[in-house]
Amino acid sequence: MPPQRFEPESAKKVLPDLEKTGLIELLHKMLLVRRFEERLIRLAEEGPSFGHYHVYIGQETIGIPALAALRPTDLVFPTHRNHGYLLSRGADPGRLMAEILGKQTGLNGGKAGTLHASAPELGIPHTSAIVGGIVPIAAGAALAAQLKGSNQISVALFGDGATEEGATFEALNIASLWRVPVIFLCENNTEEALGAAAGGYPKSVTAATDLGSIARSVGVPAVVVDGTDTRAVFTAMSEAAERARTSGGPTFVEAKVVRWPGSNPLWPELPAGETELRFAWEPESAPEQLLRWYRDQDGLLRYLREMLGASLLDKDDAAEIDSDVRSQVEAAVRFARNSAYPTPDSAYLDVFAGQS
Amino acid sequence: MPPQRFEPESAKKVLPDLEKTGLIELLHKMLLVRRFEERLIRLAEEGPSFGHYHVYIGQETIGIPALAALRPTDLVFPTHRNHGYLLSRGADPGRLMAEILGKQTGLNGGKAGTLHASAPELGIPHTSAIVGGIVPIAAGAALAAQLKGSNQISVALFGDGATEEGATFEALNIASLWRVPVIFLCENNTEEALGAAAGGYPKSVTAATDLGSIARSVGVPAVVVDGTDTRAVFTAMSEAAERARTSGGPTFVEAKVVRWPGSNPLWPELPAGETELRFAWEPESAPEQLLRWYRDQDGLLRYLREMLGASLLDKDDAAEIDSDVRSQVEAAVRFARNSAYPTPDSAYLDVFAGQS
Amino acid sequence: MAKSATDVGVQQSPHQRGDRELTYAEALVEAIAELMKEDPDFLIIGSYVLGLGPMRALFDEVRHEYPKRVLDPPTAEIGFTGFGVGAAMNGLHVLVDLSTASFIFEAFPQVVNEAANASYMSGGRLAVPIVFHFLHGLRGGGAAQHSHSPQAMLWNTPGLQIMMPSSPADVRGMLPTAIKSGNPTVFVDHSKLMPVRGYVPALPKEIPLGVADIKRSGRDVTVVATSYSVQQSLSACKTLASEGIDTELVDPRTVVPLDRQTILESVAKTGRLVVVDETHRSCGIASEIAAIASEEILDALKVPIIRVTVPDVPVPFSPVLESELDTTPERIAAAVRYQMTRKQINRL
């Protein structure tokens, strides 16, 4: 039985129950992530290479509302597709960009790069680029919170591919047994992903037609939401957070999107330039090959469209926010480019904490 | 929700659909395994130690009918609790015993011991004592059978503990995706097992209340049977074998028993001497602390009782078979004891195949 | 750097100093119990710390006293080890017990690719105070799949401290250091050490990282050994002494960090080096010690180095075969004797 094709339900309302300022902040963050990543792809094309990397385009409406449903003291643990969470938690775009370019001023002094950028002081202690690697770690952090009675919860952020790894299965089982306050947020972007056979990045290869059933098999309640529906993500995460905080134990949340076409090949690309805001209200203006994606499958534009429709802001406001984040991103690029590389000697520091 | 307690349904008929000789052969094998393992425990008590080991007492009615449902060319892959399968497939008890004692005449020249004894020529290529280790291997052997068109099927034999390992989960998923002809036979003996906290061997620690749901989550059909019901095991395995052989892909079979009390502590013991055949018809004659187990939970005695009830043999016949296997076991012990240890030099051979 | 056997007050007998004679297992449990009591953030995941032998019951008291902080996980090593890593990242001081060393392979990605790298990848901003504990080596009947000594592989992994006590006093003094070090530490025990008896100070002191211990001083040959092979070497030293060969036995105790100075000074003194270790020969602990000596003190060597290790052969089950591969006192003594009798390298 082939899994049912995922397609966002465009009729649904997608604005979460938040004040207007909160709703605008979400949009601001979404656009910041979108512009940051678009710029990054151009940087990569210009060179020099900063190694294999992954962008968060097309998934902003998962991570951003998900993190908005948490408290600042809660911990989140990303995997390789991590830029969106860092920006969403308030990491300085310049320092993130500098990290990606390997500069001294980077979030991690250039040691992490894109794959491992983290921000312990923002509640992002560690990023693992090993598929499945972060899942038990996030759950273990929740165990610590529970034992310390710190009222923190912890969130594991990972892709559908991680559900293929046994480590994830083991973590689900243990989290269920020990009822730790963790949320497993699985971003399923495999719809329309290319397989390795097509020269692209692997789409997930699992016989599970419902990823939540893996979690449920070991007693972890699971829900699935449309990842382009900001409201649905926010609500599911708020409920899961509430359950975790009251020691109701773990929840598995699967958020589905149709993979952004630029994330389809092995190395990210901008198949047809940058996203234009007017694609939200004039979908026909989108480039032919991306028309469907921008019109029906891009959560960001969907969110913007509804904000406009609800008169929470007008097109000029949107353009202003966009121009704001664009300057932030340009400033970030300048900061990163102008920053120095670390001194070669610093390669030998930080192997152990508290020893350099 | 705590899992439902498992208790054999004593009213059910347990004789598989086999000719009388077949039924008697099963009994013969069950008794051989029982006597072999009882004798082994005594040997261990007498010393010298042959390391940590595991006996198959109380699970004869799983492995023996399960293997009887296969063809001789089919492959089976055991884990640490492996003596029963080897004997069932016709391994010489003397050579098995010699292997367990580390003698030159052992099945594997003394290199394997109890934990790794195997018999490639009997279709038992490899035994892994690593929990979860054998599961992907058995499935991979099935993949080879499929590619070669050999019409073989392959069986992974493992305990409930292996379902806690991610390796098992991964193997289930891949077997489902590639539809390989494998049966995952999970012997769940955790009922009444002691936990580590009670100084015994760990009972399985899983949040799954139904182990089959793990298999089902990745599309592997699963059934659960009473492991003291020889007929149920034989039927489930026959059906799974048929599905595998017609390329219907994998099946997960869970066979439940109540753990034999002598397997409860970390090191096996005979809590009240050997099994007596008359416990089958005079359960009150069983020692007090084992009365319930022998009366209600021992598949072997249950099978014997029904054989007697159906007049397929009488008590004297049973006693004769028993005395037969006892002499076989005594001969095995003598053979093993009288065998020489390998020469120290042979430690350096067999690191690579075909090179010594 | 190291204290030599002669510094530690041989004037007074251990008894006079108030030392207690304990087994290794008792000393280990005492250290754990103390840490449990002193540090409410100390968490243990896994509870076969003392192995499968009869000594294991000693651990039950700790387990029963602190049921919330001694957790029995499922057979899911990568999962529970990852839990430990995450708990350490969120401030607990964690000991993950993998029981038989061989099971660390199941958890390897978490040990070598998460815990070991985390501080570095963060740019020194994240501490991971976790101890990975296991029982390594030939244990009698463990055969190929349960007899591993993964510490050499772990030494090849930057970001892990590695401690290998060899006596009751050492384990008593080293475990607290491991837990308090604030960094990922591999703590290597051996089931054959568990019943070993020895004196433990009345008021145990923490033994710092990177301080070797000269377990016996001598002038003829330097033996460097770790973990249980220190006990095997001690026994060889006795035999050798009775033959008039005066062996110096250096126990690095921690290999990361390594007290190179004590090893090199000893070799400089004796000019003869035998390295004993239970890791397999190639790329083992002994290879590294030999390589260091060959780089740093080659000119002091009167004879080539000898390694006494477990050969590059999987561990066989049969007791006869297992002991053929073991680093027995006999093999150690034979190597030392050979170093004394072989032709010296001609030098000016």
Next chain:
Amino acid sequence: MAKSATDVGVQQSPHQRGDRELTYAEALVEAIAELMKEDPDFLIIGSYVLGLGPMRALFDEVRHEYPKRVLDPPTAEIGFTGFGVGAAMNGLHVLVDLSTASFIFEAFPQVVNEAANASYMSGGRLAVPIVFHFLHGLRGGGAAQHSHSPQAMLWNTPGLQIMMPSSPADVRGMLPTAIKSGNPTVFVDHSKLMPVRGYVPALPKEIPLGVADIKRSGRDVTVVATSYSVQQSLSACKTLASEGIDTELVDPRTVVPLDRQTILESVAKTGRLVVVDETHRSCGIASEIAAIASEEILDALKVPIIRVTVPDVPVPFSPVLESELDTTPERIAAAVRYQMTRKQINRL
């Protein structure tokens, strides 16, 4: 044992002999395609054999020609590696591609505790014809979690053959040997080797296990290097030659089995040894080579051994930091120069 560069017919140019100039990636794919064609029992699980670089497209032809025998598995390394081990036990000849070397840790239990032990545990009655393939080392931006060189750990695991080609001709001749050897074999590639060009014989011959190759003969200093560090060493040798230092470069090609004789003969000739390797320093490949030399040929050494390795530091992301740790031609040349200028050990 090894053929020296002078035996292989320098009379004729490669062109005259009909050799073809290929990239390493092309030679590797040619070998795979040939095996696929000749051996219906040859199965490949995993298909990032050529890594993530642009060369990877070369592999597509094989994949599309043999869809049933080139399988793309889920991201489930212990699972699909175990499938490979089981398929090999049932008679297929399997290549399991783990892509980035770091992912072998996920599969470690199957590699080091199943495949490596299986023949031995069976008493020599079971063959496991499987090849574990990966791309190791510093690849540019792989950072701590994607830059591993696990071959030293694997050399510490008895039961695995280990092959590390360093040129198009070597990979072309060695892969068929690995597959046909009938035993578990680790086949180590490096993404920086993929674009390296070199001559491959018109009719490629299998290169046997355990035969080193003298990549350059010289009389002053022996450099032993493996995998991509052979290419780095060749470049150092050129610079050194222009300075009048005549370096001999020995490439063991396989470390299990190891052609000790060729290495030791070279060291006996030059009296100076530099070991270059991309595994981390402690308990690395270079440690073992140094330890062997320190046991077997200490008296021939005019100066102490030097190892040029990746230091015991996780691999950092920043290009500046990554190259600081790399075994660059500059570091190699500096080590060789130092061996030529430092004070010789005084001998009679």
